[in-house]
Amino acid sequence: GNSVTQMEGPVTLSEEAFLTINCTYTATGYPSLFWYVQYPGEGLQLLLKATKADDKGSNKGFEATYRKETTSFHLEKGSVQVSDSAVYFCALSAGGYNKLIFGAGTRLAVHP
Amino acid sequence: DAGVIQSPRHEVTEMGQEVTLRCKPISGHNSLFWYRQTMMRGLELLIYFNNNVPIDDSGMPEDRFSAKMPNASFSTLKIQPSEPRDSAVYFCASTPVTHDGYTFGSGTRLTVV
Numbered sequence: 001g002n003s004v005t006q007m008e009g010p011v012t013l014s015e016e017a018f019l020t021i022n023c024t025y026t027a028t029g030y031p032s033l034f035w036y037v038q039y040p041g042e043g044l045q046l047l048l049k050a051t052k053a054d055d056k057g058s059n060k061g062f063e064a065t066y067r068k069e070t071t072s073f074h075l076e077k078g079s080v081q082v083s084d085s086a087v088y089f090c091a092l093s094a095g096g097y098n099k100l101i102f103g104a105g106t107r108l109a110v111h112p
Numbered sequence: 113d114a115g116v117i118q119s120p121r122h123e124v125t126e127m128g129q130e131v132t133l134r135c136k137p138i139s140g141h142n143s144l145f146w147y148r149q150t151m152m153r154g155l156e157l158l159i160y161f162n163n164n165v166p167i168d169d170s171g172m173p174e175d176r177f178s179a180k181m182p183n184a185s186f187s188t189l190k191i192q193p194s195e196p197r198d199s200a201v202y203f204c205a206s207t208p209v210t211h212d213g214y215t216f217g218s219g220t221r222l223t224v225v
Contacts, residue, residue, distance in 0.1 A: 043116075
């Protein structure tokens with residue numbers, strides 16, 4: 001079946017450090033891939049997406065590249081800020097009806 | 113656009129009581145999803161609708177849970193009777209046909225005592 005595996009958190013970084021959050025997936029067919037972010041007390045917000053192999057999604061300094069050969073969609077940011085502290089969810093959409101399957105989430109804490 | 117609107121934001125109820133959570137999706141979005149989030153289980157998809165029709169309710173944990181979507185602008189998730197283990201944050205999300213990504217509501221934090 002379809003599934004998403006993310007690296008366990010929490011990830012703790014100093015401000016301006018480089019961020020990588022690993023995400024791998026298992027899917028039949030050709031899924032679309034997403035990263036969502038959840039700030040404390042809020043719902044999930046779409047951060048970026050990629051719909052086919054080798055696509056790169058980017059937003060707010062975050063990037064992720066759809067790698068079909070390694071079934072991965074790792075999230076990266078060159079220089080994190082305290083305001084990036086949140087929980088990050090990797091997700092895939094496969095099959096009909098736009099159903100999303102989420103990973104467990106990775107908590108990021110950025111300290112000044 | 114006001115986004116996906118959920119009510120109430122917080123609900124505290126006693127075990128055995130009926131609880132109704134409400135969701136208004138974004139106008140024009142044809143798919144609606146109900147999720148439950150807990151520390152132990154993360155995000156769980158409970159049920160989703162397409163064009164107001166329930167497509168898959170296999171994630172609904174028990175018969176105590178039911179959901180309806182009487183029209184394109186309103187959905188409810190009902191728990192009757194509620195139990196302490198139902199305590200969680202319940203999210204509603206909607207998406208259009210083009211699936212540019214879900215838009216989530218702010219959630220309802222349910223506490224059953």
